[in-house]
Amino acid sequence: xxxxxxxxxxxxxxFTRLADWYERDGARGCAFLNAAAEMVDPEDPARLVVSRxxxxxxxxxxxxxxxxxxxxxxxxxxxxxxxxxGVSARVLVQGIRxxxxxxAEATQVAVMLIAAAGTDSPS
Amino acid sequence: xxxxxxxxxxxxxxFTRLADWYERDGARGCAFLNAAAEMVDPEDPARLVVSRxxxxxxxxxxxxxxxxxxxxxxxxxxxxxxxxxGVSARVLVQGIRxxxxxxAEATQVAVMLIAAAGTDSPS
Numbered sequence: 001x002x003x004x005x006x007x008x009x010x011x012x013x014x015f016t017r018l019a020d021w022y023e024r025d026g027a028r029g030c031a032f033l034n035a036a037a038e039m040v041d042p043e044d045p046a047r048l049v050v051s052r053x054x055x056x057x058x059x060x061x062x063x064x065x066x067x068x069x070x071x072x073x074x075x076x077x078x079x080x081x082x083x084x085x086g087v088s089a090r091v092l093v094q095g096i097r098x099x100x101x102x103x104a105e106a107t108q109v110a111v112m113l114i115a116a117a118g119t120d121s122p123s
Numbered sequence: 124x125x126x127x128x129x130x131x132x133x134x135x136x137x138f139t140r141l142a143d144w145y146e147r148d149g150a151r152g153c154a155f156l157n158a159a160a161e162m163v164d165p166e167d168p169a170r171l172v173v174s175r176x177x178x179x180x181x182x183x184x185x186x187x188x189x190x191x192x193x194x195x196x197x198x199x200x201x202x203x204x205x206x207x208x209g210v211s212a213r214v215l216v217q218g219i220r221x222x223x224x225x226x227a228e229a230t231q232v233a234v235m236l237i238a239a240a241g242t243d244s245p246s
Contacts (some may be wrong), residue, residue, distance in 0.1 A: 086205030
């Protein structure tokens, strides 16, 4: 295993969990995004729940990236979250049967982004 | 301008349009995804409208990629669509003010994916 794969294990673990989650509960994509889609009022207090969940996930990804020694962890986390939410949209549109393929595809891009981020202390 | 930027102009044009679109009409992200989020019945005939729109956009991106001589145009189109839908989710959650930043971020990843795809006939 080369160093890029090694340091990528942190944020990539989220993508592995994503595959598991879609197998169990994800038939309609991300419930938080679906809820947000139904809230037309920008002041709806439930929107705060949604934005907090996404903030939490971004922070979690950034922490995993930082712990793995990856550079610009917040930027990488934000990029990875784009992919995760893109997967949710695909599953919403194409149905749960599309999940394994689209999760694999997002994971492939995530591996690329992690490699591109690189580490502060190359071995 | 190097060859990668040059061939990327095709699919990247969609990201430029995305920025324009969010400025004008995109305050709540993608209307098709928002509609899909409200349709709980997987047999809802309106779902077909949503999946057709996404199919259309994927095909359009693939055509631009193919015309630009990029390899694996369908795979690249699918990756770019993940980003585009990820942008929609971010705008839905954070509001329209987040659009310029998140479109720029998605564009940055798109440039990377286009460069990684490469062309069949390197110059």
